[in-house]
Amino acid sequence: MSATLPDKESVLAKMAEHPAVAAINSAIPESFTDARWDRDELTLTIAREAIVAAARAVQRAGYNFLEDVTAVDWFPAIPRFQISYHIVSHSLKERIRLRVLIDEAEASLDTIIPVWPAANYYEREVFDLFGVRFDGHPNLRRIMMPEDWEGHPLRKDYPVEGYR
Amino acid sequence: MTDVAGTPILEAPIAEGSADQTMVLNMGPQHPSTHGVLRLVLEIDGEIVVRLYPEIGYLHTGIEKTCEAKFYQQVVPLTDRIDYLSPMHNNLCYCLAVEKLLELPIPDKAQWIRVLLSELTRLNSHLVWLGTHAMDIGALTVFLYTFREREDILRIFEDVSGQRMMTSYFRIGGLAMEPPLDFFDRVAAFIKTFPEKIDEYANLLTGNPIFVNRLQNVGMLSAEDAIALGVTGPPMRASGVDFDLRRDMPYSSYEKFEFKVPTSQRCDVWGRYLVRLEEMRESVKIIQQALDGMPDGPVKADAPKIVLPDREKMKTQMESLIHHFKIVTEGFAVPAGEVYQGIESSRGQMGYYVVSDGTAKPYRVHMRNPSFASLQALETMCRGRMLADVVAVIGSIDVVLGEIDR
Numbered sequence: 001m002s003a004t005l006p007d008k009e010s011v012l013a014k015m016a017e018h019p020a021v022a023a024i025n026s027a028i029p030e031s032f033t034d035a036r037w038d039r040d041e042l043t044l045t046i047a048r049e050a051i052v053a054a055a056r057a058v059q060r061a062g063y064n065f066l067e068d069v070t071a072v073d074w075f076p077a078i079p080r081f082q083i084s085y086h087i088v089s090h091s092l093k094e095r096i097r098l099r100v101l102i103d104e105a106e107a108s109l110d111t112i113i114p115v116w117p118a119a120n121y122y123e124r125e126v127f128d129l130f131g132v133r134f135d136g137h138p139n140l141r142r143i144m145m146p147e148d149w150e151g152h153p154l155r156k157d158y159p160v161e162g163y164r
Numbered sequence: 165m166t167d168v169a170g171t172p173i174l175e176a177p178i179a180e181g182s183a184d185q186t187m188v189l190n191m192g193p194q195h196p197s198t199h200g201v202l203r204l205v206l207e208i209d210g211e212i213v214v215r216l217y218p219e220i221g222y223l224h225t226g227i228e229k230t231c232e233a234k235f236y237q238q239v240v241p242l243t244d245r246i247d248y249l250s251p252m253h254n255n256l257c258y259c260l261a262v263e264k265l266l267e268l269p270i271p272d273k274a275q276w277i278r279v280l281l282s283e284l285t286r287l288n289s290h291l292v293w294l295g296t297h298a299m300d301i302g303a304l305t306v307f308l309y310t311f312r313e314r315e316d317i318l319r320i321f322e323d324v325s326g327q328r329m330m331t332s333y334f335r336i337g338g339l340a341m342e343p344p345l346d347f348f349d350r351v352a353a354f355i356k357t358f359p360e361k362i363d364e365y366a367n368l369l370t371g372n373p374i375f376v377n378r379l380q381n382v383g384m385l386s387a388e389d390a391i392a393l394g395v396t397g398p399p400m401r402a403s404g405v406d407f408d409l410r411r412d413m414p415y416s417s418y419e420k421f422e423f424k425v426p427t428s429q430r431c432d433v434w435g436r437y438l439v440r441l442e443e444m445r446e447s448v449k450i451i452q453q454a455l456d457g458m459p460d461g462p463v464k465a466d467a468p469k470i471v472l473p474d475r476e477k478m479k480t481q482m483e484s485l486i487h488h489f490k491i492v493t494e495g496f497a498v499p500a501g502e503v504y505q506g507i508e509s510s511r512g513q514m515g516y517y518v519v520s521d522g523t524a525k526p527y528r529v530h531m532r533n534p535s536f537a538s539l540q541a542l543e544t545m546c547r548g549r550m551l552a553d554v555v556a557v558i559g560s561i562d563v564v565l566g567e568i569d570r
């Protein structure tokens with residue numbers, strides 16, 4: 001299947017029996033805000049409050065390995081930050097992307113360390129470089145930049161050249 | 165951010181109530197066994213590791229930020245610098261990601277040469293790992309042997325790309341140029357003798373009682389912990405998890421090759437040694453298949469607006485000259501979207517997450533590097549063990565600080 005499915009309705013119509021779609025749709029139907037199938041990749045957008053529940057749901061559905069957590073800054077769009085989680089299933093041999101959109105005013109969401117401890121460094125990295133906070137993280141400190149650094153370098157309003 | 169500034173670096177790692185019996189030891193960033201600038205803050209009780217806290221970021225150069233200011237094709241040389249032991253894997257992963265965004269088909273010959281060179285890169289990286297790992301343990305001889313073979317591989321890289329380490333040979337849409345005429349013969353000559361060399365290393369190490377005792381039952385990591393902590397590649401497979409992206413989610417025509425994925429149930433440093441040694445033998449088989457079945461045809465995709473024209477054409481044909489000028493000065497627009505491309509690098513699952521907003525510069529490039537995640541498992545593997553075992557464990561996860569810090 002290579003055609004693009006642009007929104008939740010079309011994804012639900014064509015791939016409702018897909019394990020990840022089914023798991024999210026049955027576990028947290030009201031927090032499942034958007035979906036997209038593009039270039040053979042499935043993206044499921046989850047409301048900010050429901051990320052831990054979503055992570056548990058896909059983990060139960062066989063997506064057992066958290067590969068990556070990162071962020072995209074869509075400045076000046078609102079909501080500004082997109083947090084992307086890439087999760088692989090060893091049994092289904094497939095990868096999905098969970099996506100959470102959050103605004104700058106409330107740039108925080110729950111940590112998924114209880115589900116996958118591997119998220120620890122990745123969330124620290126997102127915090128360090130984007131300034132997004134992860135509530136409940138045991139050691140939310142800068143990881144790449146010096147401890148006394150000001151600003152978050154991967155934000156789009158942070159200059160590429162020059163000193164701050 | 166006030167909440168991160170000013171926290172004394174050693175404050176957090178100390179376990180509460182144990183400060184009077186234990187001491188804090190700094191290992192690195194200039195320690196010879198940390199392979200670069202890894203700094204470990206260790207809390208030790210006598211010689212037993214109570215806690216371990218990796219402090220990273222000393223090599224952070226902001227490559228992800230730099231990528232956002234470059235054209236898509238200008239990012240390729242940056243990817244070499246992330247993991248200096250497996251540059252071709254980084255080139256490959258980035259190019260595959262952008263090609264996925266462009267939905268650009270790549271000619272078979274280019275794909276097969278990519279596979280061939282990826283496996284040579286794996287050999288190159290594993291040779292450096294084996295030499296330095298053995299040297300950390302105290303077996304100095306092996307280092308000289310592995311670097312002898314590594315030199316042959318680097319000469320092949322120089323032959324094909326003009327560079328020994330920062331190759332930048334894979335480009336968006338294929339390869340930089342046709343490989344030189346003697347390339348396949350050189351590779352064939354190399355892999356003809358290489359399996360004997362692996363036997364030679366095994367002779368030096370596998371039966372060596374000092375090496376065996378330093379490695380066996382050290383750095384235990386269960387399969388559950390490996391998955392929970394994001395460990396991939398040989399350390400994961402040495403914990404009994406049978407998963408390899410080359411076989412299970414194939415890319416760049418890996419599905420056309422036959423090879424075994426070595427695994428081990430030992431869960432220790434010794435298991436990782438055995439898995440990597442076996443992986444080298446499998447890589448030789450893949451290279452042999454690539455040489456035997458090398459398809460004919462072009463090494464660049466037929467996409468004049470994306471792929472630079474051949475030098476000759478550029479000098480003689482007006483059309484090609486215009487395309488060349490446009491690509492170099494303006495880049496090429498990539499359709500909006502986001503892709504994640506994962507490949508199996510020497511150290512585990514590498515991934516490039518590329519987001520495009522429809523312009524000629526990537527909106528966001530993120531690299532998922534295997535060493536970064538594997539480092540999180542260091543404490544699990546070292547806790548309660550002797551300080552000297554930390555050296556063996558660091559060697560066994562094969563850290564490259566360039567890709568951790570980026």
